[in-house]
Amino acid sequence: MSQSTLNQPLSLSKTATEQGRRRRKIWPTIEAYLYLAPTLFGLLIFVFIPIFTSFHLSLHRIAPFGNVMRFVGFDNYRNLLTSPDYWDSVRITLLFVLGTVPTGIALAVVLAILLSYPLGKMAWFYRALIFVPVIISSAVAGVLFRWLYHPVVGYLNYWMVQLGLFENMQQAPNWLGSKEWALVAVIIATTWRQLGFNVIIALAGVQNIDESYYDAAKVDGAGVLQRIRHITLPLLSPTLFFLLIINIIYSFQAFGEIHILTQGGPGRATMTLVYNIFDTAFVGTPQRGIASAQAYLLAILVVIMSFINYAAANRRVHYQ
Amino acid sequence: MIATQTQRPRRRPHIHIQDIVVHLLLLGIGLLISLPIIIAFFTSFKIPSQIIVFPPEILPRQWTFENYIVAWNVNPFGRFLLNSTIQSGIITLAQVIFSIMAAYAFAILDFPGRNGLFYLVIGSLMVPFELVFIPNYQLVSALGWGDTYMGLTAPFLVSAFGVFLLRQFFLTVPKDFHDAARIDGCGNWRYLWTVLVPLSKGSIGAFAIFAFLSAWNQYLWPLIITSKVEMRTLQIGIRYFMSTLDRGADWGPVMAGSVIAILPALLVFLFAQKQLVRGIAMTGLKG
Incomplete structure (x- = not known):
């Protein structure tokens, strides 16, 4: 990809090249992130966020009945x-x-x-x-x-x-x-x-x-x-x-x-x-x-x- | 190899004492290791009166399917089997598809943030399940997914392990293929599913085996996220027979249930031993 961009003929006007380059760069990025989306979303929800939630929970005492959480520090x-x-x-x-x-x-x-x-x-x-x-x-x-x-x-x-x-x-x-x-x-x-x-x-x-x-x-x-x-x-x-x-x-x-x-x-x-x-x-x-x-x-x-x-x-x- | 192998092209069959010793040792130890499974298998075909006989006998005197029938009828065993099949099926399919897609992005596509995201995905492998299962339980319960297939499978639909494994394989496929496909006007999506995936059948198969085995054998999560009997998986279901604990008569159905629970994994093991073993040896992971 990047090589073909570099090898482009110099005769093209600067703005046209830049526009083309940007358009060409944005779509592959979006595409890549679409491929990654399920994995990243799953890991975010079920691994990365829970790391913090877990820590947050560990600083609280939770009343056995109802959802009352009391902050107790460490x-x-x-x-x-x-x-x-x-x-x-x-x-x-x-x-x-x-x-x-x-x-x-x-x-x-x-x-x-x-x-x-x-x-x-x-x-x-x-x-x-x-x-x-x-x-x-x-x-x-x-x-x-x-x-x-x-x-x-x-x-x-x-x-x-x-x-x-x-x-x-x-x-x-x-x-x-x-x-x-x-x-x-x-x-x-x-x-x-x-x-x-x-x-x-x-x-x-x-x-x-x-x-x-x-x-x-x-x-x-x-x-x-x-x-x-x-x-x-x-x-x-x-x-x-x-x-x-x-x-x-x-x-x-x-x-x-x-x-x-x-x-x-x-x-x-x-x-x-x-x-x-x-x-x-x-x-x-x-x-x-x-x-x-x-x-x-x-x-x-x-x-x-x-x-x-x-x-x-x-x-x-x-x-x- | 460690043992003597110097005269490899032997002319006449020559039996060394060392050979016999090694074979006997392996046979003995091998049988000892698989003995718990062998005993479960034979016990599951014994009539109830023989199961609690002392001294214990290994082979059934009289083969019977009674324990399987009891197991099937007393508890919703068919339902457990169905639940396990659906749960493992969804997890395996989702992990395979999503891992293929992510692995493709990391291996073939070029985009800002690629390395950072890859390390993040790999880093997630270090997070022990014990750290996240309480928040996951709370989230899934809050969504009302307790006692549903959604709840059983949601935290396991993606696999960092799979992404890592398949990326490694995709990297070995010559980049020329990709370039050639691009020149022919073949987009990424089509290239992935019509060229790369068929080329990687072996690795994807190996990963699917891992995904299936670990889903099928799950214990902690199905235990906490289901409470209705009809939503339990096989692994949890076996326990229902043990509610009367050591009153020997129930052991027949317990063993029948265990044999049913082992069977799909055992079939996978027997038919794909080579792939499974190679996968474990290569990655050092159980999936």
């Missing part, structure tokens, strides 16, 4: 940050992240290394079996594990007894009913659902490693484990870092499993930060001002994580 934040319950949620969320993320990544790497082995015709079958949780919803994952955790006829306890981990069904964990096990139960279900995604990413990372490194190592007489330790894992580190950040973000946001399995309980044993937001805003007396303050505090954490990820991704690109 009181909601102050109350949260001095509330033992809130810090308990922070603690539970951290335990949840610690429970899901390292195990999930470690399992994914092991499976990715196994799957990168030349498997011939069976490859697609193993992949299907291992990737499949990626399509399972959080709700269904919750339901499936609720069934496995069944205290009387549950498969999980039965197998654990069979394996000799517990003497009998009575001594096996009451997964969802006890404060000690409920969080573990939620962690297992979430890790399982996340695993398919993690293996897919890890496998892509493993397959990206140049074959020549392994060939060189073989010439030097390195065994399989040595090759994994000195080649695969170091070269996989950008992938591992990406998995770490993205898994922390996903873990912060886990909701469906908790809603199906424990609803934040027993007591507050699985009241993670996200579940706490839902619980405050939609269960019992809705307190959307306080819930918005909780959402803001959580979002700050998530955005920091995203920024780290983004910055690291940029650096990775530059170093390649």
